[in-house]
Amino acid sequence: MRRFIAEFGASWNLIIEYRVMVVIWMLTIVLPLIMLAAWLSIAEKGPVGSYDRMTFISYYLAALVVRNMTGMWFIWEMDSEMRLGSLSFRLLKPMDPIVHYFAYACSSKPFRVFILGPASVVALLVFPGLNWSVDPLSLLLFVTSLAGALLILFLMQYTIGLTGFWITRSLSINDAWFFTYSLASGYLVPLDLFPPVIRDVLWLLPFRYTMSFPVELLMGRLSVREIVIGIAIQWIWVAAMYALNRWVWRRGLRRYSAVGA
Amino acid sequence: MMRHLKVLAIYYRAAFLSQMEYRANFASSFFLSLMWPLWVMSLLWVFFYHSPDLGGWSFNEAMLVIGLYDIFIGLQETILAPNIVQVTEHIQKGTLDFVLLKPANGQVLATITACNLMRLTDVIVGFGLIGAGLYRMGRVPTLMQFSTFAVMIPAGMITVYSIWLMLTTLAFWFVRVENFGEVFYAFYETGRFPVTIYNRWLRLVLTYIVPIAFLTTFPAATLLGKLSLYFVLASIVIAGVLFYASSRFWNYAIRFYSSASS
Numbered sequence: 281m282r283r284f285i286a287e288f289g290a291s292w293n294l295i296i297e298y299r300v301m302v303v304i305w306m307l308t309i310v311l312p313l314i315m316l317a318a319w320l321s322i323a324e325k326g327p328v329g330s331y332d333r334m335t336f337i338s339y340y341l342a343a344l345v346v347r348n349m350t351g352m353w354f355i356w357e358m359d360s361e362m363r364l365g366s367l368s369f370r371l372l373k374p375m376d377p378i379v380h381y382f383a384y385a386c387s388s389k390p391f392r393v394f395i396l397g398p399a400s401v402v403a404l405l406v407f408p409g410l411n412w413s414v415d416p417l418s419l420l421l422f423v424t425s426l427a428g429a430l431l432i433l434f435l436m437q438y439t440i441g442l443t444g445f446w447i448t449r450s451l452s453i454n455d456a457w458f459f460t461y462s463l464a465s466g467y468l469v470p471l472d473l474f475p476p477v478i479r480d481v482l483w484l485l486p487f488r489y490t491m492s493f494p495v496e497l498l499m500g501r502l503s504v505r506e507i508v509i510g511i512a513i514q515w516i517w518v519a520a521m522y523a524l525n526r527w528v529w530r531r532g533l534r535r536y537s538a539v540g541a
Numbered sequence: 542m543m544r545h546l547k548v549l550a551i552y553y554r555a556a557f558l559s560q561m562e563y564r565a566n567f568a569s570s571f572f573l574s575l576m577w578p579l580w581v582m583s584l585l586w587v588f589f590y591h592s593p594d595l596g597g598w599s600f601n602e603a604m605l606v607i608g609l610y611d612i613f614i615g616l617q618e619t620i621l622a623p624n625i626v627q628v629t630e631h632i633q634k635g636t637l638d639f640v641l642l643k644p645a646n647g648q649v650l651a652t653i654t655a656c657n658l659m660r661l662t663d664v665i666v667g668f669g670l671i672g673a674g675l676y677r678m679g680r681v682p683t684l685m686q687f688s689t690f691a692v693m694i695p696a697g698m699i700t701v702y703s704i705w706l707m708l709t710t711l712a713f714w715f716v717r718v719e720n721f722g723e724v725f726y727a728f729y730e731t732g733r734f735p736v737t738i739y740n741r742w743l744r745l746v747l748t749y750i751v752p753i754a755f756l757t758t759f760p761a762a763t764l765l766g767k768l769s770l771y772f773v774l775a776s777i778v779i780a781g782v783l784f785y786a787s788s789r790f791w792n793y794a795i796r797f798y799s800s801a802s803s
Contacts, residue, residue, distance in 0.1 A: 304720050308727040314734065321738040322592040329591070336611070454575060459580050470589050 287380050291387030295522035302388055306395060309347055315468050316340040329473055333351075334409040339470055342412065342495040343401055347467060348392050350430045352385035355454050358441040363448065367536075378438065380527075385434055421507055425494040428514030433490050435521035438462075442525070445532030459487060466492025486517040545649050547790075552654040560658050567659055574611070574662040578670055581607050581733055596737035601677045605736060605761035606671030615663025615757050616698055623655035625709050625722070632712045632772060637798055648791055659760050671764070682764050689773045693760040696780040700752055703783035706791055713794040725751075730759040752779055 295363060303541055319336045322328060331339070356383060359366045367506055370377045413419075444450040462468050463485035471479050482488055491508050496502050502510065544630075582604070589600045598606070628651045631637040641647045675682070682690065708725060712718040728751045731739070736747050736754040747752045757775045762768035 301717070301720060308723045310727045314731055317740070317743070318588060318595060318734055318738045320740075321596050322588060327591075329668055435720050449569065452569060452573060456576065459576055461578070463583055468584060473587060473591065475590060 283375050284309075287383035288299055288387055288411060291384045292390070295388045299391065302391055302396065306348055306392065307349075309344060311327050311462070311468060311486050312340045312343045315481050326359050331470065331473065334407070334411070337407055338410050338412060338499050339495060341400075341407075341410070342515045343467055343491065344499045345400065346426065346491055346494045347496070348396055349389060349426050349493075352430075352434060352437060353451050355441045355451070357381075357384070357438050358359060358438075359444055359451050362441075363442040371533075375453070378525075381441075382434060385437075386422070386430070399469055408409065411500060412445065412498050418500065421511075422494060422498050424511060425497050425507075425514065428511060430493055430520045432514065432521055434523040435517050435518065436486070437524050439521070439528055442528045442532050445535050461487055464488070466495060476498070483534045489514045489517055545646060548645050548649070549654065553656055556656045559659060567662070569658040571666075574615070574660075578607055578611055578666060581610075592749035596735045597618040598735045599678075600673045602794070603767060604674030604677075605764060606757050607733060608667045608674065609760050611663045611667030611758040612672065612694070613658050613667075613697060613701060613732070614729075615665075615667060616655060618663065618699055620653060620656045621702060621705050621762065623657045624652050625705060627655050628652060628709055629712045629718055631638040633797065641795070648706075648788060652709070652791075671761075675764075676751070680765070683763075683766070686766050687762055689763045689768070689770070690760055692744050693755070693763060693773060693776050696776040697756040697760065699780040699784050700755060700776075703780070703787040704751075707783075710787070710791050710794045713797050730754055733792050735761075755779060764796045 316336055316339075319328065319331070319340075320333055321334045323331065323336060327333075327335075328538070334458065361370070367377070370380065400412075402415070404412065437454070440453050441450060443453055447453075464482050464485055471482055471488060471492050474482065493502075493514070497507055497510070562696050585595070585600060585603055585607070593599075595603055602663075628637070628640075631640060631651070637651065640651050648776045704725065705722075705769055707741060708718060708721045728747070731743075731747055736758040737745055739747065745753070755772075759768055759772050759776065763773060
């Protein structure tokens with residue numbers, strides 16, 4: 281934990297130095313807004329399923345919040361460290377590199393809360409019909425679900441990054457991952473709007489628990505029972521992903537030293 | 542003019558020869574080029590599961606817009622992006638004189654000589670999508686529709702070039718110009734779907750201020766005979782004005798350049 285705090289502090293200083301860039305990165309997440317525009321033009325003629333225009337606005341603004349709070353981009357750093365060999369220096373330290381990368385992935389989050397908080401208040405004022413549940417209990421559950429989502433995403437990304445031990449193009453795998461994540465998590469399309477058969481399949485995958493679940497929770501579309509079950513499933517996925525990650529890590533490390541690095 | 546074309550041909554030939562050494566990359570680049578259109582088409586498919594049209598466009602018609610988006614992204618990544626990276630580096634490190642001292646137009650040398658041929662795969666896939674969309678509709682564009690399309694593509698390319706040149710030129714004053722690029726990319730994303738889905742204000746912005754509509758929606762519309770000739774002419778005017786303005790801006794900015802040794 282102390283190590284995590286130290287690593288976090290180091291990355292946090294970087295974030296403060298590049299705060300303007302963080303704001304620009306936040307502003308350039310436009311895909312959900314483009315999807316929102318498309319749905320709004322379709323919903324002009326009447327609601328789509330259980331979604332009317334205001335529901336779409338609530339959904340995609342919530343998706344933007346969740347994306348900002350759970351998105352991470354450390355895999356590019358990881359890729360260059362593995363290819364250029366600076367990972368060897370990390371391995372010399374008496375600390376598992378996962379701590380460093382996790383701290384690095386989390387470091388911009390407090391800053392993002394600082395921007396998103398006021399922005400959400402403005403959104404609630406501009407759209408009085410925005411149906412977000414903002415009572416203390418719902419917010420607490422929302423933050424809990426964000427933590428689970430963040431952990432699942434981190435472990436997925438870190439495992440993909442580790443494939444760099446075997447292949448040089450782990451970033452292409454990451455592209456394919458984003459392809460799946462953006463469609464299957466509810467980031468770009470609310471899962472309810474898929475044909476029922478596809479939706480049922482997507483519910484079985486971990487992706488729903490990284491985006492759609494927190495969003496639906498914030499929108500008050502879930503009962504207490506569904507929320508408790510959802511959070512439990514999130515942690516089952518975290519455990520499964522962690523086990524997979526450790527297995528890949530051990531095998532990869534053996535291979536890395538075999539090359540003679 | 543001829544001399545510059547010859548110079549460019551030499552640069553591109555050299556790039557072609559060096560990149561042919563990495564033929565395997567070409568295959569994986571092709572795979573990725575196929576993946577993203579498939580991704581947008583799945584989004585389209587969900588829209589059309591709920592609605593017979595999207596902003597007045599059918600599924601097959603919207604395929605043309607997606608194709609054009611890929612063509613422009615591909616062209617941009619092939620012959621613009623590598624130069625932007627290069628010229629910003631030159632400006633930041635103070636090594637632009639090596640380019641400017643060469644006996645040819647500095648703007649040509651600095652802004653269009655580098656290229657990354659791998660990304661031509663996007664252009665190929667883009668034209669493929671347009672062909673597939675037309676085929677599925679059973680439409681053959683008339684000669685007139687085809688020629689207006691053939692005019693709008695280069696006009697759009699000049700427009701994109703000019704916008705990038707202006708953004709890059711800002712590097713003479715600001716260090717981190719990549720950020721401006723990020724913002725432009727964000728606008729670019731809106732070009733994936735027909736511009737008619739956006740509300741009136743955004744539509745005006747995307748037509749006249751950041752002319753993304755002239756890159757994807759309008760060329761697709763002209764190929765389908767849905768565009769008035771006024772917009773075809775406008776695309777030429779916009780390209781001309783932006784090109785003139787950006788070249789002037791570049792030549793003005795270059796006076797503020799100081800090299801590392803001077």
